[in-house]
Amino acid sequence: MAHTRDSFLADLRVGKPEALTEAVSQHSQALMRGALGRGFSWADAEELVQETFVTFLEAVKRFEGRSSLRTFLFGILYRKAMERGRKRSRELATDPVDHIFESRCQGPGGHWSSPPKGPDEEVLSREAAGLIEACMEDLSEDQRTAFHLKEVDRIETAELCNIMDVSATHLRVLLFRARNKLRECLEKKWENK
Numbered sequence: 479m480a481h482t483r484d485s486f487l488a489d490l491r492v493g494k495p496e497a498l499t500e501a502v503s504q505h506s507q508a509l510m511r512g513a514l515g516r517g518f519s520w521a522d523a524e525e526l527v528q529e530t531f532v533t534f535l536e537a538v539k540r541f542e543g544r545s546s547l548r549t550f551l552f553g554i555l556y557r558k559a560m561e562r563g564r565k566r567s568r569e570l571a572t573d574p575v576d577h578i579f580e581s582r583c584q585g586p587g588g589h590w591s592s593p594p595k596g597p598d599e600e601v602l603s604r605e606a607a608g609l610i611e612a613c614m615e616d617l618s619e620d621q622r623t624a625f626h627l628k629e630v631d632r633i634e635t636a637e638l639c640n641i642m643d644v645s646a647t648h649l650r651v652l653l654f655r656a657r658n659k660l661r662e663c664l665e666k667k668w669e670n671k
Contacts, residue, residue: 487543493535502531508631512552515630516559516623526562530555545640552633552641554603556623563619613663618645621656628653 486588489497509530513523533554534541541550614622624642627633633641639649 483543487541487547490538490547493538497639498535499664501534501551506531506546507549507553510556512627512631513554513559515626516563518562519557526555526558529558529623533558546637549637549640552627552637553643556627556641559623560619577595609664609667610660613660613667616663617659621652621659624649624652625660627654 486497490501498566501521506527510523511529514520518526528609534551538553541547545553612660614625617625620642624638624644627638627641635649636644639646642649644652
């Protein structure tokens with residue numbers, strides 16, 4: 479579909495199905511990766527992405543186009559994820575076996591997203607992942623989000639500042655503190671093994 483950015487935004491604002499379909503197809507995979515990277519299960523990540531688009535449809539008339547559509551959508555996703563995180567922290571934790579199973583069987587039709595590893599490799603991988611996950615829990619919500627979006631999702635600094643609504647200086651401070659805390663925590667945990 480050939481159109482200018484302004485005409486695309488105008489089409490989105492009036493709810494043209496073609497523009498909405500294009501926005502969903504262009505951004506849903508990146509949003510899904512962002513949701514999964516925040517630690518949501520496959521099903522919860524799908525719901526979060528759907529909620530993001532529902533909120534976007536409600537807010538599209540107010541979208542002025544000062545940021546990219548991707549940045550706007552990630553901002554919505556970030557806020558929705560924070561809301562869910564607060565709600566999830568108040569609820570009872572699920573069985574860890576369920577989480578492990580969901581993280582392994584995320585492919586279409588319930589197939590393995592990656593085949594099982596050998597016992598030694600699996601133990602070492604679980605140990606390392608457990609240590610990293612435990613250390614990530616020690617980070618503040620903003621540090622954890624900034625670190626994940628920057629290092630895992632590889633979102634550019636300017637876009638990340640827009641998503642998190644922080645200055646570049648504040649983002650550098652968040653990332654510096656997150657990296658230092660993770661490094662110190664991992665060093666301590668490996669020493670105690």
